[in-house]
Structure formats: C-alpha cells, structure tokens
Amino acid sequence: MAPLATRPAVTVDLTASSTREVNELLASSEAPKALTITNPRGAHALACGLDAELEVTIDGDVGYYCAGMNKHASVTINGNAGVGLAENMMSGTVRVTGDASQSAGATGHGGLLVIEGNAAARCGISMKGIDIVVGGDIGHMSAFMGQAGRLVVCGNAGEALGDSLYEARIYVRGTVASLGADCVQKPMRGEHLTELKELLHAAGIGADPNEFTRYGSARTLYNFHVDNASAY
Amino acid sequence: MCGIVGLHLREPALYPRLGELLTAMLGQLADRGPDSAGMAIYGDPTWSPDGHSTVTLLNSPVPATELAMTLTADLGVPVTGIDKSPTTIVHAPVDYESLTAATRIAAPGARLIGFGSDLTVLKGIGNPAALADAFCLPQARGWQGIGHTRMATESAVTPEGSHPFSVGPDQCLVHNGSFSNHMSIKHQLEREGVVFDSENDTEVGARFVAKQLAEGAGLEKALLALNETFDGFYTLLVSTAESFAVVRDAISCKPAIIAETKQWVAMASEYRALADLPGIGDAHIFEPEPEEVYVWHR
Numbered sequence: 001m002a003p004l005a006t007r008p009a010v011t012v013d014l015t016a017s018s019t020r021e022v023n024e025l026l027a028s029s030e031a032p033k034a035l036t037i038t039n040p041r042g043a044h045a046l047a048c049g050l051d052a053e054l055e056v057t058i059d060g061d062v063g064y065y066c067a068g069m070n071k072h073a074s075v076t077i078n079g080n081a082g083v084g085l086a087e088n089m090m091s092g093t094v095r096v097t098g099d100a101s102q103s104a105g106a107t108g109h110g111g112l113l114v115i116e117g118n119a120a121a122r123c124g125i126s127m128k129g130i131d132i133v134v135g136g137d138i139g140h141m142s143a144f145m146g147q148a149g150r151l152v153v154c155g156n157a158g159e160a161l162g163d164s165l166y167e168a169r170i171y172v173r174g175t176v177a178s179l180g181a182d183c184v185q186k187p188m189r190g191e192h193l194t195e196l197k198e199l200l201h202a203a204g205i206g207a208d209p210n211e212f213t214r215y216g217s218a219r220t221l222y223n224f225h226v227d228n229a230s231a232y
Numbered sequence: 233m234c235g236i237v238g239l240h241l242r243e244p245a246l247y248p249r250l251g252e253l254l255t256a257m258l259g260q261l262a263d264r265g266p267d268s269a270g271m272a273i274y275g276d277p278t279w280s281p282d283g284h285s286t287v288t289l290l291n292s293p294v295p296a297t298e299l300a301m302t303l304t305a306d307l308g309v310p311v312t313g314i315d316k317s318p319t320t321i322v323h324a325p326v327d328y329e330s331l332t333a334a335t336r337i338a339a340p341g342a343r344l345i346g347f348g349s350d351l352t353v354l355k356g357i358g359n360p361a362a363l364a365d366a367f368c369l370p371q372a373r374g375w376q377g378i379g380h381t382r383m384a385t386e387s388a389v390t391p392e393g394s395h396p397f398s399v400g401p402d403q404c405l406v407h408n409g410s411f412s413n414h415m416s417i418k419h420q421l422e423r424e425g426v427v428f429d430s431e432n433d434t435e436v437g438a439r440f441v442a443k444q445l446a447e448g449a450g451l452e453k454a455l456l457a458l459n460e461t462f463d464g465f466y467t468l469l470v471s472t473a474e475s476f477a478v479v480r481d482a483i484s485c486k487p488a489i490i491a492e493t494k495q496w497v498a499m500a501s502e503y504r505a506l507a508d509l510p511g512i513g514d515a516h517i518f519e520p521e522p523e524e525v526y527v528w529h530r
Contacts, residue, residue, distance in 0.1 A: 042260075042504030061517075063504055080517065082503055083487060101487070101519060120519050121484055140484075140522060 004052065009034040019043050026050055042082065047075050050092070067094045070111060086113045089130055102139065105132045108149065114203045121158065124151045127168050133203035143168055144180065152199050154207050165217040171196050173212045182221040186214045234395075234408040235261030235360075235381040235501045236488070238469045239509075240476035240528055243495035244375075246510070247275070251372025253509060257498070258369075258379040259361040260505040265381030269360035270394040271367065272346065272353045272404040272471065275374035279314065279321050279352035285328035288346040288353045290391050292320040292339045302338045307331070316367050318391045319345070319354045328401055343392050343429060348402030350374075350473050355394040375530070378471055380406040387432045397435050400442030402473035407434040408501055409465035409486045417461060437462065441470060455479045455525040467520075469499055477527040484522040491515040497528045 010032040012022050022037060026047060034055040040046055044063035047056045050073035058066070061079040071090040080098035089108040099117035106122065108130025115123075115132070121139035124132050129148040137155035144160070146168030156174035163180020169192070170183075179185075188196075188210075196209040237257035241247060250273065258269065273279065280286040292299055300313030300322060307326055314321040320342070324331050328347045336344070346353030356363045360381040364370065380395035387393050396404035411417075414436040418428065426439050437458060444454035455470065455477060467486040470477045478499050480488055491498045491506045493515045500506050509515070520526055 041507035042502060044504075061503055061507065063502060080503070099518075101489075102485070121522070 004031075004033050004054075007031075007033045009036070011036040011038060013038045014041065014043055015039045019046060022046065023048060026054060026056065040079070044082070047073070050075070053092075061098070070094055080117070081115075085115075086111075086130075089113060099136070105130050108132070110149075112199075112202055114205075116205075118155065124149070124168070127151065131199055131202075133199055133205060135203075135205055137174070140177070141180070143170055143183075146170070150195065150199055152196065152203070152212070154205060162215055162217070164221055165215075166222060167217060169195075170215040171199075171209075171212040172215065173207060176213075176215070179215065182218045183215055184218045186216045188212065188214050233264045233383040235264030235505070236379075236406050236408050236467065236469050236499065237261060237501075237505050238376075238378040238406075238471065238476060238478075238499045240376045240471075240497040240530075241374075241495070242497070246495060247375055248373045250374045250377050251276075251368075252370045254372070254377040254379055255361075255364045255370045256508055257500060257505040258364055258381065260507075261381050261501055262360040264501060265383045266359060267384055267389045268355070268357040268382045268391065268394045269363050269380060270353065270355040270382075270396050270406075271364065271369055271379045272351060272377060272396045272398065273369075273372045273374045274350045274376035274402070274471070274473070276352055276372045279372070280323060280348075280350050280374075284312075284323040284325050285331050285349050286321060286323040286347065286352055287328065287331050287335045287344065288351075289320045289322070289335065289339055289342040290318055290345050290355060292342040294339055296320045296322070299335075299339055303331070303334050306334045306338060316354055318356055319367070321352055345392075346398040346404075348398075348473060351398065351402045351404065353396060353398050353404065355391045357389055357391055357394070376471060376476060378404055378406055378469055386410050386434075387430065392430055393432055395434060396471075397432070397438035399429075399435070399438045400445055400472075403438070403442055403445065404471045405434065405438040405441060406469045407437060408467045408488075409481070411437060411462050411466065412464035413462065414464070433464075437466070437468065445472070451475045451477050452525050452527045455527075459523050459525075467501070474530050475527055477525060478520050479525050480520050480522055482522045484520075488520050489517065490520055490526065491517045 036057045040060045042063040048068045054073040056075045063082040065084040067075040068087040074093045077096040081100045083101045085104040086094040089111045091111040095114040102120040105113045113132045116135040118136035119138045123138045123142040127146040127149045133152040140158035147166040153172045157176045159177045160180035162183030296313035296315040303311035311324040395406040411433040414433040467488045
C-alpha cells in the first residue's frame with residue numbers, strides 16, 4: 001500500500017458510480033489522498049465517516065448528512081448542502097461555498113465547519129466543541145443547547161439564538177432576531193477578539209472582529225456553578 | 233416522512249414536458265413515501281380539455297365507459313370516461329357543479345377526489361414511480377403539477393388517504409408532517425356545516441383553506457389564517473387554478489426547498505428532486521422561512 005501522500009488524485013462521477021462505491025473507496029485503506037466527486041445532484045450521505053487526512057472536493061449540490069462524523073479529512077463542497085451537513089464532526093475541516101440547510105454542524109465535537117453562504121435553522125444545535133463560521137445569515141434556534149465550541153455569524157441570526165445555551169460562544173456581526181432562553185449579550189474582551197480573529201482567518205473570511213457582538217449563556221438554566229468550572 | 237414535489241411552469245414551451253418532469257421529481261422522492269402516492273395535473277388536454285370540466289373519482293362502482301354513457305344520457309352532452317384504476321376521470325363540456333352533481337348520482341359511494349375546469353387528480357397505493365407509470369403521468373401535459381409520496385402516520389394506507397386533498401374547485405393541498413389540533417378544528421368546521429370524507433388530518437387543512445377561499449379570502453390570506461389556527465408540523469404545497477403556494481410551520485423541521493427561474497417555479501422536500509430540471513444551474517434556490525407564505529400567480 002502506497003503512503004497516503006503519494007497516492008494519485010482520483011475523480012469519481014456520481015452519474016457513473018454509486019454513493020456507496022465512493023464512500024467505500026474513501027473508507028478503504030486504498031483511499032486516494034485527493035478525491036473529487038462530480039455530479040452529486042443532491043445525493044445523500046456523501047463523504048461520511050471519513051477517518052484519514054483526505055482531501056475531498058465535491059463539485060455540485062449535495063443532499064443530507066454530507067461529511068457527517070468527519071475525522072481528520074478536509075471536505076469542500078462547491079455548491080449547496082442539505083440537512084445535517086458535517087453532523088457530529090470530530091475534527092478536520094468541512095467547507096461549503098453555497099448555503100447549508102438545517103442542523104449544519106449539529107452535535108459536532110471538533111474541527112472547523114465553514115459555510116460561505118447562509119445556514120438555515122438549528123445551525124450548531126447541541127454543538128460540543130466544533131467551530132462554525134458562517135459567511136451569511138443563520139436561521140432560528142441556532143446553537144440550541146450548545147455545550148462547547150464557537151459559532152461565528154457574519155450576517156444576521158434568526159429567532160431564539162442560543163436557547164438553553166451551555167458554554168458555546170457565539171459571535172454575530174449583524175442583527176439577532178431574538179435571543180433564546182438564558183442567552184445574553186456579553187462584552188468583547190481581548191481574548192474574544194483574538195479568538196474571533198483566528199477563527200475568521202482560519203475560515204478565510206475577511207471580516208473585522210471589532211464589528212461583532214458576543215453572546216453566551218447567562219448560566220441560570222443549568223446546574224453548573226462557574227466556581228466549579230475546573231471540575232468539568 | 234412523506235415527499236412533496238410541485239412544478240409551476242411559466243414557459244408554455246415546457247407544457248408538453250410537465251408529466252415527464254413531474255414523474256422524475258416524484259421518483260426521486262419515492263423512498264420518502266413508498267406506501268402510496270397522488271398527483272394533480274392542471275391543464276392536460278386529454279384529461280381536462282379546454283371548455284370541459286373534469287371530475288375525478290376513487291373506487292367508482294361502475295366502469296369508466298359505463299359511467300360516461302350514463303352521464304352522457306343524464307347531462308345531454310358527450311361525457312368522456314377514462315379508467316386510471318383505482319381512479320376514474322370524467323370530463324364534459326358543462327360546468328363542474330353540474331358534472332359533480334350528476335357524477336355523485338351515477339356513481340354512488342365513489343369518493344370524489346378532484347373537480348374543476350383544469351384539474352385532474354390521480355391517487356393509488358404502492359410504489360409512487362410505478363403508480364406514475366401506470367397512470368401514464370410521463371405523457372401528461374399542462375402548466376402545473378403537484379405530487380406526493382406518502383409514508384402514512386395518521387391514518388390508513390388507502391387510495392383515499394393519499395394526497396393531494398382536493399376539496400374545492402381546482403384546489404389541491406399536499407402535506408408533509410402532522411397536525412396536532414386538527415380534531416378541534418374539524419369539530420368547529422363540522423358545526424359550521426363542512427362535511428368531511430375521511431379521518432385524515434390533512435383533509436382538515438384542505439377543508440379549512442377551501443372554506444377560507446370560498447368566503448372570499450385570497451390564497452395568501454387563507455394560509456396566514458391556517459398558520460394562526462393549526463398547531464403541529466407542516467410543510468404544505470397548495471395550488472389553485474391561478475396560484476402555487478408554499479407554507480411551513482414555525483418550527484420548520486419538515487424540509488422544503490424552492491427553485492425559481494424565468495421558465496418555472498419548483499418546490500420539493502429535497503433538492504435531489506429538483507436536480508435534473510432544465511436550467512436548474514441558473515435557478516434561484518432557497519428554503520422557505522417559517523410561517524412565511526410564498527405565493528406565485530399564473
């Protein structure tokens with residue numbers, strides 16, 4: 001078996017191959033270092049469960065659960081993504097150049113999800129450490145019960161942002177239609193400007209961190225006292 | 233689950249391809265609702281010719297040709313009957329009220345599933361793609377079509393339980409989701425004289441919208457009233473002889489995607505149903521916002 005870095009790039013046309021064939025190739029020990037998928041035409045569950053430092057490019061619009069459970073890999077979608085993009089991502093990078101449907105980055109534990117367009121409802125729902133940077137707007141109930149990680153929104157946020165929030169941090173440049181229960185505006189201190197600058201840089205988005213407002217948990221809804229933070 | 237597809241054509245050059253395009257859309261969403269399906273076509277020259285009104289029935293006790301002969305004798309005009317078992321289509325050069333009344337008498341016990349000047353409704357149980365082929369949907373022509381693939385949750389898998397629900401002239405409503413307060417609304421409507429055909433929750437939505445329209449409301453106003461009145465989960469596609477409309481509940485967990493070009497407006501539960509439409513690469517694609525009513529007029 002050739003070392004990953006030396007394996008030649010491969011292109012798979014989804015009008016000629018099935019989703020299962022592509023996903024089996026990506027999961028195999030013979031997976032190419034770089035793979036391009038063409039003509040996805042809204043197919044579901046593409047490039048799911050990756051567990052190696054692969055570079056996957058998808059040229060076109062994808063369906064549900066694209067790049068779910070991603071670990072180590074870098075997945076770029078040149079198009080729009082359906083429900084559950086990068087759901088439960090562990091590490092690596094997932095980027096979509098268009099819009100993402102509801103529940104993008106849901107329950108993600110780590111890695112970076114970049115949505116260059118808009119994200120629909122429930123973006124980052126129950127996020128557990130993932131970083132999400134959205135170039136446009138996000139829909140309602142985003143970051144609901146977000147436990148850890150950062151959500152950056154360069155546009156506007158929909159209703160009930162950060163409802164029942166734990167310790168995820170939210171940065172919004174535009175307006176917020178309404179804050180969810182226990183989500184409050186918080187001051188931007190130096191460390192927040194620094195981490196926001198790093199996140200925007202990592203996402204390749206040239207926004208000014210000084211234009212953002214930070215939101216976080218008021219910590220009145222859950223049984224957690226900040227004095228005990230070191231115990232968690 | 234359930235799957236919804238709809239296509240509102242703006243470009244007359246595409247009218248001959250309506251059935252072919254709608255069949256492909258429906259086939260993509262067959263696995264969202266494999267137990268039964270229904271389709272509605274506006275303006276097919278065989279099923280709903282110009283100058284004729286059309287009535288569609290389920291489970292007619294008499295065959296289509298015999299029904300047509302009886303209706304021809306009753307109405308004094310030539311009536312055409314088409315067998316699309318379990319659906320029967322009849323059309324005639326009379327107004328839809330006359331054709332509907334005569335059909336109810338000539339086919340006692342049959343379920344009326346569509347009536348109007350432009351509309352043909354087809355329903356059945358089984359695989360949606362196979363049903364579309366059996367109904368010759370790919371050959372259908374017209375200016376607007378909607379389809380539904382059903383995974384039954386609220387009532388039995390029967391042709392009658394298939395969507396669309398068409399309870400007003402040239403009106404159709406298809407639903408992905410489930411209403412939660414429909415029984416109290418149904419009882420209220422029954423007190424106001426509305427008669428129901430089934431136990432289905434979606435029929436309550438369709439009867440509610442039909443009543444609003446009959447009382448003079450526009451489609452947008454009727455759907456805003458539905459938002460105010462109904463609880464539960466819903467993505468609805470509603471069509472009339474003039475309009476094509478989409479609305480979702482406040483939570484909007486039931487998916488919907490809209491694509492719009494100068495040639496057409498299309499709506500589906502999932503993008504893959506839209507992926508092969510002509511000109512999709514240049515379409516404006518978006519998801520409808522919660523509780524917003526989107527209406528396109530002919």
